[in-house]
Amino acid sequence: MQDIAGALPGYESFDRSAWAALRSNTPLTLSEAELAGLRGLQDPIGLADVSEVYLPLSRLLNLHVGAARGLSRVRDAFLGRPAGRAPYVVALVGSVAAGKSTFARVLRALLARWPDHPRVDLVTTDGFLHPTAVLKARGLMTRKGFPESYDTAAMIRFLAAVKAGAEEVAAPVYSHLSYDIVPGEFQMVRRPDILILEGLNLLQVDGNAPAVVSDFCDIALYLDADEADVARWYVDRFLLLQKTAFRNPASYFHHYADLPHDEAVEVARGIWSGINRVNLHENILPTRMRADVILHKDATHAIDRVLLKSI
Helix, strand or coil, X not given: CCCCCCCCCCXXXXXXXXXXXXXXCCCCCCCHXXXXXXXXXXXXXXXXXXXXXXXXXXXHHHHHHHHHHHHHHHHHHHHCCCCCCCCXXXXXXXXXXXXXXXXXHHHHHHHCCCXXXXXXXXXXXXXXXXXXXXXXXXXXXXXXXXXXXXXHHHHHHHHHHHHCCCCCEEEEEEECCCCEEEEEEEEEECCCCEEEEEECCCCCCCCCCCCCHHHHCCEEEEXXXXXXXXXXXXXXXXXXXXXXXXXXXXXXXXXXXXXXXXXXXXXXXXXXXXXXXXXXXXXXXXXXXXXXXXXXXXXXXXXXXXXXXXX
């Protein structure tokens, strides 16, 4: 696939400075202390990143939300019914270890500071993975994160209810500690202005399915990076978790906690190449050009280029 450093057909490409200029007069509403609470384990995002990358994006999304509401009012007027306000759904897609979780948290915080859409929810698709017992029974534990490991029908039912304006919709909760769905625990989504849906496989197209997940998403963002960088970030994250979360006896990966450094590196590289790299090439990367906005990270995790779909 064509390198993101160059132009992609159907996209307008912006380097960081050109993208930053599109912030216009959008105010910086996030403090350093608040940003510190949103950072991930490895992502060194600073206020400069917020100002130059996230604020222009939040402005774009704010304009999109306004336009979607205007179109909804036109449809309601045509049908002769009171104006409604369906939640605006943002899909955030990218590889394992690309930094989606941090990106989603920061974007959520900024979007919630706009007065015309203060209620912003964030749901990860991890909650729609099949439980470990089901994956084991189907021989899919080494395919976790691949499309077949998700209860896609449940995800579509969830999104359909959210878009229909249901008062309360439950999303299952996933534990990275137990590496499984948490029985009986749910995240309640109550008619937000914006819903950010973060995951690996949101843009797949199945020609035999009556509906796909992206049918219920208003805009799709793809967080991109060179494969060598993502592979390195994955190994670095594994080594950091080995010293932290894996130390917990309740962790599914506790058996990796005491591996010597070199062995831990080899294990991490093996998981990346045998599972996550395969998923990236088979399922995630092929959907990149279905995204409306592609944000490319350099080797330091900084976003250096943004591509905006022009068709």
